[in-house]
Amino acid sequence: MGQKGLKNIGLFGHAGCGKTTLADGITFFCGANTRFGKVSDGTSMFDTDPDEQKRGCSLNLGLATFEYEGITFNIIDTPGYADFIGEMLSGLYAADICVVVVDATTGIAVGTERIMNEAVKRNMPIVFFINKLKKENADFYEVLKSLNEISKKKIVPFNLPIGSSEKFEGVANIIKEKAYITKDGKTTESEIPSDLKDKVSKYQELFIECAADSDDNLMNKYLEAGSLTIQECIPAVRKAIIENKVAPCFCGEGLELIGIQDFINMVMEFLPSYEELPELVFDSNTIKRSENEPFVGYVFKTIVEPHLGELCYLKVLSGKLNMGDTINNTTQNTEEKIAQIYFIKGKERKESNILSAGMIAGLVKLKNTHTGDTLAKTNIKLPPIEFPAPSISMAIVPKAKGDEEKISNGLTKLRAEDPTFSFAYDPEIKQLIISGVGELHLDVILSRLQRKYGVNVELTKTKIKYRETFTKKTEAQGKYKKQTGGHGQYGDCWLRVEPLTRGQGIEFADEIFGGAIPARYIPSVEKGVREALEKGYLAGYPITDVKVTVYDGSYHPVDSSDIAFQIAASMAIKANAEKGNVVLLEPIMEVEVYVPEEFMGDVIGDLNSRRGKIMGMEAMGKIQVVKAMVPEAEMYKYSTSLRSMTQGRGYFTMKFHHYEEVPKEISLKIIEETKKENK
Numbered sequence: 074m075g076q077k078g079l080k081n082i083g084l085f086g087h088a089g090c091g092k093t094t095l096a097d098g099i100t101f102f103c104g105a106n107t108r109f110g111k112v113s114d115g116t117s118m119f120d121t122d123p124d125e126q127k128r129g130c131s132l133n134l135g136l137a138t139f140e141y142e143g144i145t146f147n148i149i150d151t152p153g154y155a156d157f158i159g160e161m162l163s164g165l166y167a168a169d170i171c172v173v174v175v176d177a178t179t180g181i182a183v184g185t186e187r188i189m190n191e192a193v194k195r196n197m198p199i200v201f202f203i204n205k206l207k208k209e210n211a212d213f214y215e216v217l218k219s220l221n222e223i224s225k226k227k228i229v230p231f232n233l234p235i236g237s238s239e240k241f242e243g244v245a246n247i248i249k250e251k252a253y254i255t256k257d258g259k260t261t262e263s264e265i266p267s268d269l270k271d272k273v274s275k276y277q278e279l280f281i282e283c284a285a286d287s288d289d290n291l292m293n294k295y296l297e298a299g300s301l302t303i304q305e306c307i308p309a310v311r312k313a314i315i316e317n318k319v320a321p322c323f324c325g326e327g328l329e330l331i332g333i334q335d336f337i338n339m340v341m342e343f344l345p346s347y348e349e350l351p352e353l354v355f356d357s358n359t360i361k362r363s364e365n366e367p368f369v370g371y372v373f374k375t376i377v378e379p380h381l382g383e384l385c386y387l388k389v390l391s392g393k394l395n396m397g398d399t400i401n402n403t404t405q406n407t408e409e410k411i412a413q414i415y416f417i418k419g420k421e422r423k424e425s426n427i428l429s430a431g432m433i434a435g436l437v438k439l440k441n442t443h444t445g446d447t448l449a450k451t452n453i454k455l456p457p458i459e460f461p462a463p464s465i466s467m468a469i470v471p472k473a474k475g476d477e478e479k480i481s482n483g484l485t486k487l488r489a490e491d492p493t494f495s496f497a498y499d500p501e502i503k504q505l506i507i508s509g510v511g512e513l514h515l516d517v518i519l520s521r522l523q524r525k526y527g528v529n530v531e532l533t534k535t536k537i538k539y540r541e542t543f544t545k546k547t548e549a550q551g552k553y554k555k556q557t558g559g560h561g562q563y564g565d566c567w568l569r570v571e572p573l574t575r576g577q578g579i580e581f582a583d584e585i586f587g588g589a590i591p592a593r594y595i596p597s598v599e600k601g602v603r604e605a606l607e608k609g610y611l612a613g614y615p616i617t618d619v620k621v622t623v624y625d626g627s628y629h630p631v632d633s634s635d636i637a638f639q640i641a642a643s644m645a646i647k648a649n650a651e652k653g654n655v656v657l658l659e660p661i662m663e664v665e666v667y668v669p670e671e672f673m674g675d676v677i678g679d680l681n682s683r684r685g686k687i688m689g690m691e692a693m694g695k696i697q698v699v700k701a702m703v704p705e706a707e708m709y710k711y712s713t714s715l716r717s718m719t720q721g722r723g724y725f726t727m728k729f730h731h732y733e734e735v736p737k738e739i740s741l742k743i744i745e746e747t748k749k750e751n752k
Contacts, residue, residue: 078346079145079431081388083168085161085192087184088153088721090176091204093119093131095327096150102333103146105139105418109258109330118419119150124520132517134160134374136167136386138416138423138433144341147433153184155724156511156712159460159493161188163444166373166458167388167433170344171197174204177211177324181219182722183667186694193225198314198345201322202336206234206241213237213324223694226320227283229310230276231339232332234324235266244324244332245269246339247276248303255331277303283319284309307343315345347431353390355455360391364429368392368400368450372436373458375444377486379525384435385442386417387428392450394428402439403454404446412438444492460492463508464727465712467515468536470505472529480505483526487518494518502536511712511724537706538660539614539743540732543653546571551645553637564637566590566598566626568645570653573618575732579606580620590626590638597635598623601642610650611657612747617732618658621646657740660705663730665698666715668723673697675718683707684736702730 084092093112096119101109110117115126119135135150151164165171171192175185192199203216213234221228232244235252243254245265250273252263265273284306285295291309295301313319321343325332353360360369374386387394394400398411415422415435428434442448445457471480484496484507494514496507509515515532522528548569555562573580581599590598602623606616623642664685668676676699677687685703692698708727715723735743 080344080346081147081169082172083149083164084172084174085151085188086153086174087182090174091327092174093117093150095174096148098327098330098333099148100137102337103139103141105137121420124517132157134164137418139418156514158510159491162458162460163374165191165195169347169350170200172200172202174202175216177203177206177213177216178208180216181695183696183724186696196317198317199320201320203324204327206324207326207329209238211238228320228322229280229283230322232323232335233272241326244335245273246335247273253335258330260334281306283313287313287318311343314343315349358453362430363391364393366391368394369453370448371455372442372444372446376490381437384437385439387434387436389428389430389432391430396426400448400450402442402446403449403452405441407441409439409442443489463495464510466506466508466535468504468533469507469530470533472531476528479526479528483522483528487521504536506535512710534709540658541609541611541614541616541655542618542658543570543572544656545654547649547653549645549648551641551648553641553644561632562637563629563632564641566623566641566645568649569622569624570649571620573620575618577618582622584622584624590628594638597638598642601639602646605643605646610655612744613751657735657743658732659735661702661730661733662705662708662727664701664703664725664727666723666725667696667698668719670697672719672723
């Protein structure tokens with residue numbers, strides 16, 4: 074690999090902004106691909122998964138390692154849909170430079186702000202690429218203005234568009250003072266059009282100001298002389314990019330390769346190589362970005378390949394790794410022998426014997442290494458990637474009997490590839506539940522389960538975990554007496570049941586005085602109480618948030634037994650329930666919906682129609698966050714509705730918050746349906 078440096082460039086942004094097309098354009102221009110792959114016809118170097126080709130969008134992180142003019146590039150392409158946020162987060166761990174791609178027609182979307190916030194958290198240099206300038210209604214300057222409103226860094230355009238919409242034909246570089254016109258994929262250098270010269274001068278002045286702001290010597294010279302040359306400002310601007318004070322902005326049309334050549338040239342000249350960036354600090358550990366340090370590597374993604382098994386994508390943070398080395402997995406506290414190392418370029422694999430600081434490659438045949446693990450020749454253990462918890466769940470049913478084991482094995486492998494996905498059998502509702510970020514996410518998981526592991530399943534609605542509770546204090550007796558010759562059965566107890574505040578569960582108290590029930594039978598009373606509460610009263614859902622007190626009773630010195638008192642307690646609970654005004658409770662979810670402002674009204678109206686209570690709203694840059702409490706039963710297929718309501722520009726998170734009483738008319742329907750099901 075190249076000796077002039079190593080650049081790990083990640084492409085991020087909202088779905089549909091053209092990241093993958095831009096990635097394909099870069100690899101084609103740099104000669105890493107002999108043809109310009111296209112998402113639309115399934116030839117992209119980065120969208121190699123059959124599901125991606127079928128849907129025409131990225132679902133996985135894609136990687137291409139290649140060399141161009143002595144520099145090693147790792148281009149990391151990531152999906153833009155919120156459902157695949159896990160891939161985007163993995164990409165941030167692999168990249169050193171965050172290129173935020175923005176659609177010039179839609180401007181800042183939810184995904185744009187989300188990625189910018191994540192990059193700021195990680196203190197990564199940010200670069201903007203305003204794409205799709207050939208489309209109708211594309212407006213470079215309007216998007217630039219919007220980005221300036223939400224960015225915490227100074228944004229400096231390094232090039233400006235020549236022409237607009239269908240007449241967009243090239244870019245004017247403000248540093249080189251040259252125009253780059255692209256026609257039929259071929260780029261030629263020419264003079265900047267006269268009608269653009271004033272704008273170029275304006276942004277050159279901004280470039281000079283940014284240099285002066287970040288360098289005291291330049292500032293003094295600027296104040297004394299009144300001006301600086303572009304050339305003497307380049308080192309200062311380069312330093313400001315590394316220090317995260319300045320964000321360069323580029324423009325182009327990925328689909329027609331307009332602006333690609335200028336972008337690559339500027340990346341090589343201005344964007345930092347791996348070793349130029351500041352030391353990495355994780356908790357109390359500092360890692361120097363040098364191949365002369367002890368080896369530390371981080372697994373940021375895992376994929377399962379049919380012939381190779383698990384392929385772990387590793388980024389080397391420091392030191393060197395040789396084939397045949399034995400190293401520590403400090404996360405799992407095990408050792409791993411490095412059998413094979415592969416550089417990855419789309420579907421291609423190229424074997425290597427050695428990796429050094431900053432490089433990204435695939436490792437195979439590791440025994441116990443997964444996404445988020447640290448491999449090291451030291452004791453350093455880096456924190457795992459903070460993936461979001463799944464926000465939606467569905468139940469799955471095998472189409473063929475006897476497929477349960479195949480399903481479990483397939484889901485386990487899919488879980489290894491995707492930490493935002495989980496599955497578990499829920500004994501309460503007797504369903505196998507799969508959970509993910511959205512319906513599209515789960516749909517893709519099931520498609521892979523069928524294609525890769527030959528298992529067909531059907532998705533069904535997850536049963537809601539309703540609860541029952543008492544709304545008033547009651548007292549009742551349970552007496553069990555049975556004589557069948559010889560020893561009989563006798564148990565007698567009086568129970569008081571009183572409601573507790575929501576979320577307190579079940580309390581059991583013993584107020585027996587004078588031995589009305591011997592102490593040895595009290596645990597049997599409690600067991601009978603808990604079993605009866607578990608079975609419910611209205612519709613078989615567990616009773617919760619009650620305090621049950623045994624305060625009186627009687628026993629028979631010969632006929633009383635543990636089982637008799639369990640049955641008596643169960644009878645007493647039923648007798649209490651008959652007069653305790655038992656009601657149905659439903660799970661209420663805490664929902665946060667992230668949407669562009671123009672969709673706020675529709676989103677709030679929809680949440681209200683789902684019996685939601687709006688708890689508040691707050692602005693996050695140009696994005697609005699709507700906070701609401703919504704019954705779980707009303708959130709079925711919400712992500713599909715949200716996508717259509719917001720033209721794919723909104724996403725939501727959801728987690729359980731509390732239980733609440735179901736409205737009477739809805740409660741009656743649920744009880745009736747449950748009784749029918751249980752017949």
